[in-house]
Amino acid sequence: MTQDHQPRHYRSRADRRQELLDAAALVVRDDGLSGLTTRAVADRAGVAHGVVHYVFGARRNLVMALLERQARAALPPVLAAADQHDDLHGALDAAVATWIGLVRQEPERFRLLEAMSTTVSGTSGDATLVEAERRLWHDAVSAAIERWTATRGVALTEPVADAAAAVIALVDGLARASWSDPDGAATDRSRALLVRGLASALTTVR
Structure with missing residues (x-):
């Protein structure tokens, strides 16, 4: 099986939460608080925008x-x-x-x-x-x-x-x-x- 077709590993909501918080901290570090949007966090974490809303809801x-x-x-x-x-x-x-x-x-x-x-x-x-x-x-x-x-x-x-x-x-x-x-x-x-x-x-x- 090639790397492109390997199945995605399941991540618990707790693990996903920590991943998104890590990404959010990096966004604030690099772009300031004005750059802290749910879309920016999703982009930094490499996930769909809806994942951030699913885990946290509002900004x-x-x-x-x-x-x-x-x-x-x-x-x-x-x-x-x-x-x-x-x-x-x-x-x-x-x-x-x-x-x-x-x-x-x-x-x-x-x-x-x-x-x-x-x-x-x-x-x-x-x-x-x-x-x-x-x-x-x-x-x-x-x-x-x-x-x-x-x-x-x-x-x-x-x-x-x-x-x-x-x-x-x-x-x-x-x-x-x-x-x-x-x-x-x-x-x-x-x-x-x-x-x-x-x-x-x-x-x-x-």
Whole structure:
């Protein structure tokens, strides 16, 4: 049997999804977010246009899936770093430092994440997608805080939801700052100050 007449290997929907996400990431890398269309993704993956619609439906679902995959890839090392510490300050500092380290190692990947997130937030009239993107990160950080405090017997002075929102805001700000801080010294000083303040705020009874 010649190569041209070999049967196509069946691909599960999960495998096809990963293939299309790989293609979508390459499209964004090469052509920017404006070039991220379902047809461009299909062309890059070498599949029929209808395959992308079958797997993801609308373009916005594709963007959301890219954000989710980025979160699943980036969060494990951050959470593992926090788990090495039994005090809140140490855990927060290790987690934030690890995240900033990832940003410094792969700045383009995290700029892509930021750009995608901004696109989602700027989608006119799509409140559902905006909320889904926000909830993705908030739920992951909240779950991590709940697990860490439960295993260490630490009681926070603020609700977990508020603590998670504060951590996300802190990380977002420092990540952006690190892009314009080549040696990282200023970002590290800011991290030390902000983490110390947040850890104190979450454990000091007023």
